[in-house]
Amino acid sequence: MNELYSFTIKEASEKLASGEITSERLTEAIFERIEEIDSKVGAYITLCKEKALEMARESDLRRKNGATLSEIDGIPVAVKDLFLTKGVRTTAASNILNDFVPIYESTVTRKLWEAGAVLIGKTNLDQFAMGSSTETSAYNTATDFDSTTRNPWDLDRIPGGSSGGSAAAVAADLCVAAIGTDTGGSIRQPASLCSITGLKPTYGRVSRYGTIAMASSLDQAGPMTKTVEDAAILLNIISGYDKFDSTSSDKPIPNYCEKLKVKSLKSMRIGVSAEFFGEGLDSEVEAVVRNAISEFEKLGAKIVPVSLPMVHYALAVYYILMPAEVSSNLARYDGIRFGHSVLKSKSESQMSKAESLEDVYNLSREEGFGAETKRRIMLGSYVLSAGYYDAYYKKAQRVRTLIKAEFEKIFEEVDLLATPVSPTLPFKFGEKSADPLSMYLSDIMTVPVNPAGLPAISIPAGFVEKDDKSLPVGLQLIGPMWSEETILMAGHTFQQSTDWHKRKPEIQ
Ligand code: GLN
Numbered sequence: 326m327n328e329l330y331s332f333t334i335k336e337a338s339e340k341l342a343s344g345e346i347t348s349e350r351l352t353e354a355i356f357e358r359i360e361e362i363d364s365k366v367g368a369y370i371t372l373c374k375e376k377a378l379e380m381a382r383e384s385d386l387r388r389k390n391g392a393t394l395s396e397i398d399g400i401p402v403a404v405k406d407l408f409l410t411k412g413v414r415t416t417a418a419s420n421i422l423n424d425f426v427p428i429y430e431s432t433v434t435r436k437l438w439e440a441g442a443v444l445i446g447k448t449n450l451d452q453f454a455m456g457s458s459t460e461t462s463a464y465n466t467a468t469d470f471d472s473t474t475r476n477p478w479d480l481d482r483i484p485g486g487s488s489g490g491s492a493a494a495v496a497a498d499l500c501v502a503a504i505g506t507d508t509g510g511s512i513r514q515p516a517s518l519c520s521i522t523g524l525k526p527t528y529g530r531v532s533r534y535g536t537i538a539m540a541s542s543l544d545q546a547g548p549m550t551k552t553v554e555d556a557a558i559l560l561n562i563i564s565g566y567d568k569f570d571s572t573s574s575d576k577p578i579p580n581y582c583e584k585l586k587v588k589s590l591k592s593m594r595i596g597v598s599a600e601f602f603g604e605g606l607d608s609e610v611e612a613v614v615r616n617a618i619s620e621f622e623k624l625g626a627k628i629v630p631v632s633l634p635m636v637h638y639a640l641a642v643y644y645i646l647m648p649a650e651v652s653s654n655l656a657r658y659d660g661i662r663f664g665h666s667v668l669k670s671k672s673e674s675q676m677s678k679a680e681s682l683e684d685v686y687n688l689s690r691e692e693g694f695g696a697e698t699k700r701r702i703m704l705g706s707y708v709l710s711a712g713y714y715d716a717y718y719k720k721a722q723r724v725r726t727l728i729k730a731e732f733e734k735i736f737e738e739v740d741l742l743a744t745p746v747s748p749t750l751p752f753k754f755g756e757k758s759a760d761p762l763s764m765y766l767s768d769i770m771t772v773p774v775n776p777a778g779l780p781a782i783s784i785p786a787g788f789v790e791k792d793d794k795s796l797p798v799g800l801q802l803i804g805p806m807w808s809e810e811t812i813l814m815a816g817h818t819f820q821q822s823t824d825w826h827k828r829k830p831e832i833q
Contacts, residue, residue, distance in 0.1 A: 329354035330498045331829070334555040337501055338396045341388065348381035348388075348399030351501075352443055355401045359445075359468065359499050362832050367466035367474045368494035370406050371414050372446040377401065380443040387441065396558050398441030403500035405491050406447035407454055408434050408546070409535040413444070417537045418462035419452045421693025422664040431535025432567045433504060433546045440562045445500045448490030449474045452695045453655065454511055454539045457767045459489030460758045461697040466490075473754075476519060477830040479794040482751040485515030491549045492519040497832060502559060503549040508539045509643050510746075510771025512547050513783035517746035517799025520785040522816065522826065523549045524556045527806045528778035529574035531560075532567030540650035541572075543643075543775040552826055553784060553816035557581035560809060576807060584810040585817045590624045593815065595802075596631035596739035601770055606748045609789040613798040614745045617786035617819070621743065624818055629739050635731040638724050639773035644765060645708050645721035646776065652705025655698065660689025667692060700761065729777040736805035741815055745770050746783045746799040750791065770801060780809050784816045785825035795828070 329351050332340065340346045356374055363369060384399035406416050409427035416422045430438070438444070451461040459474045460483060466474060474489045476482040477497040484493040488505030492515035495503050505512040507525035516523025524547045531546045538544060548559035561582065566575035597618060602611060622628050660666035667688035670676045675692065679685045694702070708717035735742065748769060757764040774781045786800035800819075804812045820826050 330358040333551045334558050341399050348384040352377050352381040352401050363468040366493050366497045367472045368490045369446040369467040370449050370464050372467050377443050384441050395440040400501050401443045401445045403445050403448045403494040403503040405488050405505045407537045417453045418450045420463045421658045425664040432532035433563050451487035454487040455697050456486045458483035459486040476751045485518035487511040489515045495521045505549045506546045508543045510768045513771050516783040518751040520797030522556050524782045527780040530564050532570040532573045534569035538654040540647040557813045584814045590626040593626040594629050594739040595626045596629050596742045598631045598633045600633050600636045601744035613787035617800045618743050635728045636773050642721045642724045643772040645717050648701040648705035649709050651701045659686045665693040725776040732777045742803040744801045746801045750796045782812050
């Protein structure tokens, strides 16, 4: 038998159902693994061992009593520290929420606990989900106070971001599955760089209630898992209309596991757009991605060359609209209502500087926010300011409409698009953090999806050998709105005939 901690949701739920294992034993195995290697990986900000074991025992009791159980009952999951968890510290990896303990639960996590999942802990991320490497986190991690999150495939490299902690936790078997959020790629890019499966659902499929907002018109939560099948299982649980989120959709939720059984890509048309294979794409990454695309062809799909010229503008549009929304969403952190306040500052001199209410706001924000967060608040305030609103914000909104229209048109010709996820391999710490523009460029393949509200997945597509390490490469499948079933079916079929997703990193 494999080590308990290495199970997928599917495998663990079958073993739980047959009585071969208990949720308590499985949860203990995960914590033993965390104690053994999370000091190296650093996936978690907060661990909830006691609570987890209690939740696991409750699940075992439900099972013993013959209750009807969901497929994730008793399954240990990790949650990005951006979801409010009642009574469990939630930081958004920012000092401004350092001691923030939510008084209510996000809809996504509420659904997980109602379905019986076990909370292992809260994972590290880029501060307020702003970043592509998890380096903007204000925190060192729960099990190694000197270190941030590392890529399990090469501990000298970043795990991607912003959901880097969740991706590393799944890749290193520090949980069975995880939840992340994606505003411009934060589920897909770390999934790609850590060789796991990450799905960003259609905007509105999953409620945003209780998820700390970055850019509300782009944010979407989704599963980060060991297989596509597990992503389908989690999506079944977390999807659906929520009266607390007016942008959530009441479209019926299909059973996302049903269509996985199809297993033939015979009538599928997959578009390959030259715009995603241009300048800036590493040739090694390109080779792996093209190879994976030819695998889809072998499975029966028809590969269709397409052109998406508007995609060139997506990154520019994103880096105008996203900061605009960030500047508005982060206005609420004022040193009065949540978390850090200069009035509670450790430094006497800072505290004495606060002579007015406005000083309290300004000084609390100065102390609480990190550099990247401040940069985006300033960019956002600038593009929304009276003199520049038309030139930047309004224009970007117009181009957003054009990007969306272009995708809609392409999806009349093809069912899905196949693209790279990250233009480069996982990079070394510090390689891009000093230069925000080069960091922003790492989002170029994932960002176009969010302004258009589309669903997209990253699946493991292969490896490049470098410095004696195997470095992961992911493939992205993008579909029209509400096409999660097709995306999952295609990804699952690929995973039935490849074993990239089964490879495990050797953590040294
Ligand atoms: N890397 C992107 C950014 O920094 C995406 C972040 C996200 O999806 N949360 O904005």
